[in-house]
Amino acid sequence: MRKWVLLIIATITLSACAGQKVWAPDEVVAKAAYRQAGPARLTLFTMINNKTGAGAHTALMINGSQRVIFDPAGSFKHKSVPERNDVIFGITPEVADVYTRYHARQTYRVQIQQIDVSPEVAEMAMREVMAYGAVGKLRCSNSTSQIIARLPGFEHIKQTWFPRKLAKQFGQLPGVTSQELYEYDSDDNSKVLAAWQPAT
Numbered sequence: 001m002r003k004w005v006l007l008i009i010a011t012i013t014l015s016a017c018a019g020q021k022v023w024a025p026d027e028v029v030a031k032a033a034y035r036q037a038g039p040a041r042l043t044l045f046t047m048i049n050n051k052t053g054a055g056a057h058t059a060l061m062i063n064g065s066q067r068v069i070f071d072p073a074g075s076f077k078h079k080s081v082p083e084r085n086d087v088i089f090g091i092t093p094e095v096a097d098v099y100t101r102y103h104a105r106q107t108y109r110v111q112i113q114q115i116d117v118s119p120e121v122a123e124m125a126m127r128e129v130m131a132y133g134a135v136g137k138l139r140c141s142n143s144t145s146q147i148i149a150r151l152p153g154f155e156h157i158k159q160t161w162f163p164r165k166l167a168k169q170f171g172q173l174p175g176v177t178s179q180e181l182y183e184y185d186s187d188d189n190s191k192v193l194a195a196w197q198p199a200t
Contacts, residue, residue: 021134024082024089032082032090033066040064040122044144046111046167047103048180055163056108058141060148062129064122067091069099072135072143076102080198085134094199102192104183113170113178121151141166 043061048054060070072086076099082089091099104110117125128147135143141163148170149157157169171178185192 021085022083024084028082029084029089034090034092035065036063036067036091036093038063039116040119041114041116042122042125042148044111044113044148044167044170045069045100045103046113046163047108048111048164050107050109050182053164055141055165055167057103058144058163058166060125060129060144061091061096062122062125064119064126066126067096068126068129069096070129070132070144070147071099072132072140073137074140076193078193078196078198084130085132087129098192098196100181101183101185102189104181105185105187105189106183107187109183110181111167111178112181113167113176115170115173115176117151117153121153125151145169 041061041063043063045057045059045061046055047057049056057074059072059074062068062070066089069088069091070086071088074086076088077083078098080090081095100110100112125147128150132143132147138161142159142161145157145159145166148154148166149159154173157166160166160169170176
């Protein structure tokens with residue numbers, strides 16, 4: 001009996017670690033591709049509980065040959081924004097704004113940390129997130145920290161399960177700028193996406 005219980009627990013655990021596989025068609029991804037003018041850049045998003053101060057989610061925006069967001073196990077979904085296994089494409093200023101406002105609300109704020117990098121590092125980061133695959137629940141910081149630590153100049157970043165620990169390490173890098181976004185909308189952040197009418 002005990003063996004059956006352990007087997008069931010192991011099965012549930014493995015299921016929870018498996019991410020949802022999503023794969024937008026090539027033509028959709030190509031059409032959505034967008035690069036923000038300016039330097040190659042990494043932007044770390046950390047969603048923080050306003051009451052407890054605990055980190056709730058981590059995501060990484062990369063501006064290289066195009067701008068994407070690695071949103072591991074994220075809930076930001078919209079039919080106009082193509083996704084491939086937790087990498088979302090077509091991150092125009094409008095989409096980036098909606099993404100942060102979707103996460104910022106009465107109970108959460110968004111810490112936004114940016115650092116300029118070489119085009120080569122940005123492209124390496126892009127390749128890493130695209131190759132990583134779908135991420136299971138609760139592994140957002142774990143996967144993001146693992147990817148960042150593989151990049152030249154970021155080797156001191158230690159893999160962590162905790163969003164704020166990753167943000168603290170990232171913030172110690174020379175040249176990082178940081179700001180926090182507060183919004184006071186309802187906790188039902190689905191309304192942000194429901195009300196959004198993307199520019200055509």
